[in-house]
Amino acid sequence: MSVDTDVMWLDEHRLVSLTELVEISGLTESELLELVHAGVIPARDPGPRFTFSARVVTIARTACRLRDDLELDARGLGVALRLLERVQDLEAEIARLRAQLPRS
């Protein structure tokens, strides 16, 4: 079994194109663009050739799952994704504060 060197870090350093994001996420281009215009998926370079930080791959894949599994339309997706992002931000903040508390 060989070691797979091709590991893509889904973080802010790595960029993906619109075409890549469509292929990876399972969303259509128009669905993605709707989420971009709604401000739910932030574009790094909002020119005619969109690029995104690879961090948004996770958001776009979540959007695709919610679309398929909960049969949500673009507006429903926008609201759900915004709320999920807020929950994640709050959870990260709690984790950050907890780390600073003494253990005992």
Added chain:
Amino acid sequence: MKYTDYYAALGVERGASADEIRKAYRRLAQKHHPDVSKEPDAEAKFKDIAAAYQTLKDPEKRKAYDALGARPQGEEFRPPPDWAREHAGAGPESGSQFAFDDVDFADLFGRFGAGSRAGRGGGRSYAEMPLNGQDFEVPVSIDIEDAYRGTTLELNLQVTEIDAQGQPRRVPHNVKARIAPGAVDGQRLRLPGKGSKGVNGGRNGDLYLDITLKPHRLYRATDHDLYLDLPLTPSEAALGATVGVPTLAGMVNLKVPAGTSSGQKLRLGGRGLPRARGGAGDLFAVVQVAVPGSLSERVRELYRELGELAESPRRHFTEGA
């Protein structure tokens, strides 16, 4: 193979209408969807609900499912002879020789139902249809030391593949992935093409790793920073001291300034987790002034003497009142 009661999974009667089935699915999906629910078993629960709905919402798949008869959940059984040919779109050459041992219901209905429709509609048999492989998302828990040094993960997964006869089969899928230093809690990685294999020219699925850091004996990690409790004696805290502190790179000396109180954070710059693109987070030593539970007579005497000289730290309680 084991029988799965799809009607029970959705909580509906066997004679339920398509509308009742859809409503039951929507209600349960909203409650148990793993992106929304915090239940520890949400993933598994949702998988059962989704598999049930995928089959029962499709009239042809539902007919094929109903043809298996009603059985108790989990009962070991084999589909009747010719069931695969009549309902599942298997070619006549495979007929009743289908082995159903290495699959579950989700494999069976998820993959061959699509084939039966395509076979009739497009004139192409299921065995020729390009089919993309599935993506997999796998949670992985690693030690803080491994996040610091980098590590190689060996994942032993199971995926469903379609064999030459068009038959779904569970096969082991082993992946070895090198994780460079710099992963943090919540880090996500994508391994392109490392999901299940595509069939007939379909692209391979991807593998996603969701990394969490295991709780550590000493450190608490948040992003690239680490926090460590630093117990000091009252005299070390009052007078200042140089104390040894464990970092991920080994012990370092930390100068504690005189007049340090409990709760203060002393920063050891760049001693946290490395960043993937260079640099590192910080290590914070959180001071805890530790008072021994039992004191010798001599120590007690010294504290009494100190106490007579000490100023109250609570003057602000009454000042300005």
